[in-house]
Amino acid sequence: MSDRTSTPKTRVALVFGGRSSEHAVSCATAASVLEALDRTRYEVIPVGIAKDGHWVLAADDPEPLRLGRGHEPEVDGGSASVVVPTSATDRTLVVHEAGEPPRTLGEVDVVFPLLHGPFGEDGTIQGLLDLADVRYVGSGVTASAVMMDKAMMKTVLAAAGLPVGPYVVITDRDWRRDPEAAMASVGGLRLPVFVKPARAGSSIGISRVSSMADLEAAVEAARVHDPKVVVEQGISGREIECGVLEGHGTDAARTSExxxxxxxxxHDFYDFDAKYLADDDVRLMTPADVPAATAARIREMAATAFEAAGCEGLARVDFFLTDDGEVVVNEVNTMPGFTPSSMFPRMWAATGVSYPELIDELIALALERRTGLR
Ligand SMILES: Nc1ncnc2c1ncn2[C@@H]1O[C@H](COP(=O)(O)OP(=O)(O)O)[C@@H](O)[C@H]1O
Ligand SMILES: [Mg+2]
Incomplete structure (x- = not known):
């Protein structure tokens, strides 16, 4: 921890961008958080991760980070490098600029990893921060890794007694050894099926396949993003989501409306364009119009999913609600979309927690937590 007599503000390193295909989405989230953080309470150090994985000191300016049609924001990898500590004995961030002596940024109190997808939401950054004994917002290594991997996630959720839909996994080895056999394994699922990279997000690389003739191309399209592929039976139903926040101390997890x-x-389904670009094509309804008993059941399931993998901080649990009232868990996001217009903050707003309050809450939960094994 930093010396609180000389630095009364909490020092927060916002880390965003990253190597995954959700780089631009992460930048957009960072823009919103930079704007909302209360500067009387927080000292903010914006740290960008360029698409090649290079960490840089970013400008404290939301404008260039916004996402819109024709503008995919990107971290400028040419800015001064930031070196993160890799040992628990020295937790200072150091900046290296060409032609200048290294400059220390001092210790940070907490890192807010606003990263989506692999190399960010999947436990890798969390592992790096654990090595350095640095506190951070959100889930630790195991929960992040399990929830990032749609195959692992279903295994863990099913073991906790939660309903997941029928699916098949096609590993890289399966596909390279015998693609025909891998495709035949999908035969047990009813069409349409959804073919997905096991570890991606924002609908990137996902295809809806309604004819087996299109399966091979869909698997190849998913493999562009991840050599591990999950094929799911299509579920026809409403898409209902629930926000979860860790409880303080020994309190149970809290769920949102x-x-x-x-x-x-x-749109064939809730694809990338519908999520981020075509504002008019998707409606996010909060609170959802769901019968009270069903809503209570879904909220309980969301909390169970959160606990099942030992999530920390926050998660958004996504469900399908079929016409006959059946509830199926689709996925758990340990770093859900987090702009004020994203579902997670909107659900909490509907529950009485504003966007700035949500940010305060996440930072408070991270600061409360001990480092190391928990
Ligand atoms: N099994 C399924 N049945 C019906 N629709 C699905 C299924 N899986 C995914 N979808 C559709 O595709 C979207 C993205 O899939 P999802 O698994 O949530 O991936 P991501 O992690 O990219 O958000 C969902 O919001 C939904 O619209
Ligand atoms: Mg999703």
């Missing part, structure tokens, strides 16, 4: 994503037009 539910939200519903209604994709209005022009």
């Amino acid at each position: 539910l939200g519903e994503c209604v994709v209005v037009a022009n």
Whole structure:
């Protein structure tokens, strides 16, 4: 911890960008958080991770980070390098700029990893920060890794008694050894199926396949993002989501009012464009119009999913609600979309927690936590 007599503000390193295909989404989230952080209470150090994985000191300016049609924001890898500590004995961030002596940024109290997808939301950054004994917002290594991997996630959720839909995993070895056999393994699922990279997000690399003739191309498309592929039986139902926040101390996890994503037009499913670009094509309804008993059941399931993998901080649990009232867990996001118009903050707003309060809460939970094994 830093010396609180000389630095009364909490020093927060916002880490964003990253190597995954959700780089731009992460930048957009960082823009919102930079804007919302109360500067009377927090000293903010914006740290960008370029697409090649290079860590840089970023500008404290939300404007260039916003996402819109025709503008995919990107971290400028040419800025001064930031070196993160790799040992628990020296927890200072150091900046290296060409032609200048290294400059220390001092210790940070907490890292807020606003990263989506692999090399960020999947336990890798969490592992790096654990090595340095640095506190951070959100889940630790195991929960992050398990929830990032849609195959692992289903295994853990099913073991906790939660309903997951029928699916098949096609590993890299399966595919390279015998693609015909791998495709035949999908035969037990009813069409349409959803073919997904096991570890991705924002619908990137996902195809809806309604004819087996299109399966091979869909698997190849998913493999561009991850050599491990999950094929799921399509579930026809409403898409209902629930926000979860860790409890303080020994308190149970808290769940938000539910939200519903209604994709209005022009999209096969809730794809990347519907999520981030085509504002008019998707409606996020908060709170979702779901019967009270069903809502209570879904909220309980969300908390169970959160606990099942030992999540910390926050998660958004996504469900399908079928016409006959059946609830199936689709996925758990340990770093859900986090702009004020994203579902997670909106669900909490509907529950009485504003966006700045949500940020305060996440930082408070991270600061409360001990480092090391928990
Ligand atoms: N098994 C499924 N049945 C029906 N729709 C699905 C299924 N899996 C995914 N989808 C659709 O694709 C979207 C993205 O899939 P999801 O698994 O949530 O991936 P991501 O991690 O990229 O958000 C979902 O929001 C939903 O619209
Ligand atoms: Mg999703």
